[in-house]
Amino acid sequence: xxxxxxxxxxxxxxxxxxxxxxxxxxxxxxxxxxxxxxxxxxxxxxxxxxxxxxxxxxxxxxxxxxxxxxxxxxxxxxxxxxxxxxxxxxxxxxxxxxxxxxxxxxxxxxxxxxxxxxxxxxxxxxxxxxxxxxxxxxxxxxxxxxxxxxxxxxxxxxxxxxxxxxx
Amino acid sequence: xxxxxxxxxxxxxxxxxxxxxxxxxxxxxxxxxxxxxxxxxxxxxxxxxxxxxxxxxxxxxxxxxxxxxxxxxxxxxxxxxxxxxxxxxxxxxxxxxxxxxxxxxxxxxxxxxxxxxxxxxxxxxxxxxxxxxxxxxxxxxxxxxxxxxxxxxxxxxxxxxxxxxxxxxxxxxxxxxxxxxxxxxxxxxxxxxxxxxxxxxxxxxxxxxxxxxxxxxxxxxxxxxxxxxxxxxxxxxxxxxxxxxxxxxxxxxxxxxxxxxxxxxxxxxxxxxxxxxxxxxxxxxxxxxxxxxxxxxxxxxxxxxxxxxxxxxxxxxxxxxxxxxxxxxxxxxxxxxxxxxxxxxxxxxxxxxxxxxxxxxxxxxxxxxxxxxxxxxxxxxxxxxxxxxxxxxxxxxx
Numbered sequence: 001x002x003x004x005x006x007x008x009x010x011x012x013x014x015x016x017x018x019x020x021x022x023x024x025x026x027x028x029x030x031x032x033x034x035x036x037x038x039x040x041x042x043x044x045x046x047x048x049x050x051x052x053x054x055x056x057x058x059x060x061x062x063x064x065x066x067x068x069x070x071x072x073x074x075x076x077x078x079x080x081x082x083x084x085x086x087x088x089x090x091x092x093x094x095x096x097x098x099x100x101x102x103x104x105x106x107x108x109x110x111x112x113x114x115x116x117x118x119x120x121x122x123x124x125x126x127x128x129x130x131x132x133x134x135x136x137x138x139x140x141x142x143x144x145x146x147x148x149x150x151x152x153x154x155x156x157x158x159x160x161x162x163x164x165x166x167x
Numbered sequence: 168x169x170x171x172x173x174x175x176x177x178x179x180x181x182x183x184x185x186x187x188x189x190x191x192x193x194x195x196x197x198x199x200x201x202x203x204x205x206x207x208x209x210x211x212x213x214x215x216x217x218x219x220x221x222x223x224x225x226x227x228x229x230x231x232x233x234x235x236x237x238x239x240x241x242x243x244x245x246x247x248x249x250x251x252x253x254x255x256x257x258x259x260x261x262x263x264x265x266x267x268x269x270x271x272x273x274x275x276x277x278x279x280x281x282x283x284x285x286x287x288x289x290x291x292x293x294x295x296x297x298x299x300x301x302x303x304x305x306x307x308x309x310x311x312x313x314x315x316x317x318x319x320x321x322x323x324x325x326x327x328x329x330x331x332x333x334x335x336x337x338x339x340x341x342x343x344x345x346x347x348x349x350x351x352x353x354x355x356x357x358x359x360x361x362x363x364x365x366x367x368x369x370x371x372x373x374x375x376x377x378x379x380x381x382x383x384x385x386x387x388x389x390x391x392x393x394x395x396x397x398x399x400x401x402x403x404x405x406x407x408x409x410x411x412x413x414x415x416x417x418x419x420x421x422x423x424x425x426x427x428x429x430x431x432x433x434x435x436x437x438x439x440x441x442x443x444x445x446x447x448x449x450x451x452x453x454x455x456x457x458x459x460x461x462x463x464x465x466x467x468x469x470x471x472x473x474x475x476x477x478x479x480x481x482x483x484x485x486x487x488x489x490x491x492x493x494x495x496x497x498x499x500x501x502x503x504x505x506x507x508x509x510x511x512x513x514x515x516x517x518x519x520x521x522x523x524x525x526x527x528x529x530x531x532x533x534x535x536x537x538x539x540x541x542x543x544x545x546x547x548x549x550x551x552x553x554x555x556x557x558x559x560x561x562x563x564x565x
Contacts, residue, residue, distance in 0.1 A: 005198065005199060005200035005206075005217070005362070006195075006198040006199055006200075007366070008199055008200075008217045008220035008221045008224070008362070009220055009221075009224050009347075009371065009374060011195055011198055011199035011221050011224075012199070012220060012221040012222065012223065012224025012225040012228065013224055013225070013228050014191075014195045015192070015195045015196070015199070015221060015224075015225035015228075016224060016225040016226065016227070016228020016229040016232065017228060017229075017232070018188060018191045018192050018195060019225060019228075019229040020228065020229045020232035020233065020236075021188065021191075022188050023169075023170070023229065023233060023242070023247055024169040024170060024171065024236065024241075024242055025169070025170060025171045025172060025176060025181075025184055025188070026170060026171075026172045026181060026184070026185070026559075026561065027169075027170030027172055027246060027247045027248055027559035027561065028247070028248035028559055028560075028561025028562045029248065029250075029561070029562050030188070030192055030276075030562075031276075031562045031563040032274070032275035032276035032279060032563070033275045033296070033300070033563045034562060034563030036275060036293075036296050036297055036300050037300050037563070039297065040297060040300040040301050040304060041304075044301070044304065054308075055304065055305075055307055055308055056307065056311070057303070057304045057307035058304060068182070070181060070182060070185045070561065071185070071562075071563065073182045073183070073185040073186045073189065074185040074186065074188060074189035074192070075189060075279055076186060076189060077185065077186040077187060077188065077189020077190040077191075077192065077193060078189045078190070078192050078193030078196070078276065078279045078280065078283070079189075079193060079279050079280075079282070079283045080186075080189070080190050080193065080283075081189060081190035081191060081192060081193030081194035081195075081196075081197070081283075082193035082194065082196060082197040082202060082279065082280035082281075082283035082284060083193075083283040083284065084190070084194060085193070085194045085195075085197035085198050085284075086197055086202065086283060086284030086285075089197075089198065091197075091202070091284050092284050092285055093284070093285050094285040094287060095285065095286065095287065096286070096287040096288045097203060097204050097205055097272075097281075097286055097288055098205075098288065099205070107272075107288050108287065108288055108291045110270050110271060110272070111204075111271050111272060111273070111288040111289070111291040111292040111295060112271075112291050112292070112294060112295040112298070113267075113270055113271065113295060114266075114267045114268070114269075114270035114271015114272060114273070114292060114295060115267070115271050115273070115278065115291065115292035115293060115294065115295020115296040115297075115298070115299060116267070116295040116296065116298050116299035116302065117263050117264065117266055117267030117270060117271065117295075117299060118263075118264050118267035118268070118271060118273075118274060118275055118292075118295070118296055118299060119275075119295065119296040119297065119298065119299020119300040119301075119302070119303065120260075120263055120267075120299040120300070120302060120303045121259075121260040121261065121262070121263030121264035121265075121266075121267055121299075122260065122264060122275065122296075122299075122300075122563060123260070123299075123300060123303040123304075123314075124256040124257075124259050124260025124263065124303075124310075124314060125256060125257050125259075125260025125261050125264065126250060126251065126253070126256070126257070126260075126562075126563060127250060127562055127563035128264060128274055128275045128276065128563060129222075129264070129268075129274035129275070129276060129277075130274070130275065130276040130563075131250075131562045131563030132250055132257070132260075132261075132562075132563065133222075133261075134222065134225060134226055134229075135250065135562055136249075136250045137226035137227075137229070137230060137339075138226060138229035138230050138232075138233055139230075139233060139247060139248070139249045139250070139323070140230065140249075140323040140324050140325055140332055140335060140336075141249045141250040141251075141252065141321070141322075141323060141324070142252045142319065142322045142323055142324045142326075142327050143250050143251060143252030143253060143254070143257040143319070143322075144250040144257075145324045146252070146254070146257045146258055146261065147257045147258070147260060147261035147264075148261070149261070150257070150258045150259075150260070150261020150262045150264075150265060151261045151262075151264045151265040151268065152265065153261075153262070153265060154261065154262040154263075154264070154265025154266055155210075155211050155265035155266070155268045155269050156211055156265075157265070158265070158266050158269055159208075159211035159212060159269050162269045162270060163212065165208075165269075165270070165272075166205060166208045166209075166211075166212060166272075167212055167214075
């Protein structure tokens with residue numbers, strides 16, 4: 001069983017080809033946060049059918065189920081593909097990965113907060129690292145590339161303050 | 168020609184394809200190590216630049232591919248989705264995500280990979296992402312104005328800089344290669360266990376030279392439209408592929424005869440063609456022939472498409488372009504609309520009453536010009552209805 005990671009440049013090349021194929025076939029790029037949005041919209045509509053009224057955020061896909069969205073299917077594929085990769089490379093384990101100086105519980109709290117920040121930021125930027133930054137770069141989108149710089153710029157800017165989480 | 172959706176691939180099949188593309192996406196991300204938050208965040212502490220390597224290599228690969236496919240006419244760059252730019256929201260959202268990356272250790276795509284192989288922190292990150300989107304949804308009415316502000320549309324970075332896509336790609340490729348070289352040196356110094364120690368340096372140098380060469384090709388490659396237009400206008404193409412001509416009189420006859428098998432295509436620039444056009448003419452500006460918007464008109468093989476413009480050379484270039492784009496049964500009006508106006512619409516009696524044929528032609532032209540004038544007057548101003556094919560809206564911003 002091979003457990004080491006793929007050469008990053010080779011992986012990047014393959015990832016680029018997957019993205020290129022996506023653009024060639026569908027006319028748009030890959031994404032991830034958009035699938036979360038679909039699930040949020042679907043659950044809000046199911047749990048509180050009257051609630052979305054007047055709030056345009058919940059009205060992006062009138063008529064059809066928000067779950068019948070390309071990105072939802074794509075993300076199901078991502079989970080499947082990553083699982084297969086984990087099986088092949090012998091990396092399937094239930095664990096909480098954290099830096100040596102924090103407890104697992106702290107890590108989980110931070111993961112929740114970080115996830116929430118990503119969820120909010122991705123809505124403002126109309127996409128996350130996949131949908132805005134990477135896919136935006138492929139089609140030279142001004143906004144997408146700006147978002148990419150903002151993500152990595154802000155991350156480097158604050159990394160020092162969160163060094164205890166990781167090192 | 169791509170994109171294949173919706174003409175070749177239906178929407179439902181597209182969902183299945185999305186599943187398979189997702190499998191490939193997730194597989195590659197996991198193989199690259201993106202399922203590990205500590206590996207991902209190594210980027211921000213100089214210990215592991217894997218994210219930078221994978222991300223930028225993927226970005227320049229896809230970008231180069233998009234430009235190359237576009238340049239060879241295999242992908243219609245006018246309709247592929249370009250993430251719209253909302254300036255402030257793009258920057259603010261990116262900054263929020265950047266903090267989320269360092270705090271949470273994942274981004275959404277990679278958190279799905281981590282969760283798939285059992286990382287509990289990744290699962291919690293996804294839950295956090297769900298809550299974040301919900302929170303955004305609840306506060307949406309409050310932030311809506313900011314969210315929609317500074318809407319610049321689907322602009323590209325190179326258009327902002329005023330350079331060609333290929334040149335921008337070359338600059339980005341050079342920047343990426345430089346970043347790879349510099350960060351690898353940093354990583355080797357900071358982290359004794361750096362993954363870069365096991366890199367086959369010689370192959371990496373070869374690959375760097377290779378992508379830089381691709382960058383130069385992208386920068387000098389003329390784009391598809393420019394190349395096809397110059398080929399269509401060249402004398403050598405014209406002599407090798409002469410376009411059949413139709414005379415002004417024959418066209419006039421077919422117009423007053425209401426011949427269903429002809430279609431007059433007015434290829435003059437838009438301002439010209441709204442001035443005066445022949446009855447039933449469709450105004451198709453040359454540049455719009457590249458897109459799908461006029462395919463239904465131009466692709467009718469059994470109908471003679473008669474390209475008209477003021478002069479023959481303009482007609483020829485447009486007709487050649489149509490043929491190069493794969494359309495058949497294309498004719499041009501001999502000596503253009505200038506001749507049509509002078510000979511048919513303003514007929515002059517033959518100089519000597521001698522030849523009978525000349526008299527017949529004169530009488531025909533008198534009759535035709537009167538009828539055509541009426542037809543032009545009766546037809547509702549410019550028949551040129553706007554055919555616009557919109558860009559695909561897709562991805563996370565949809």
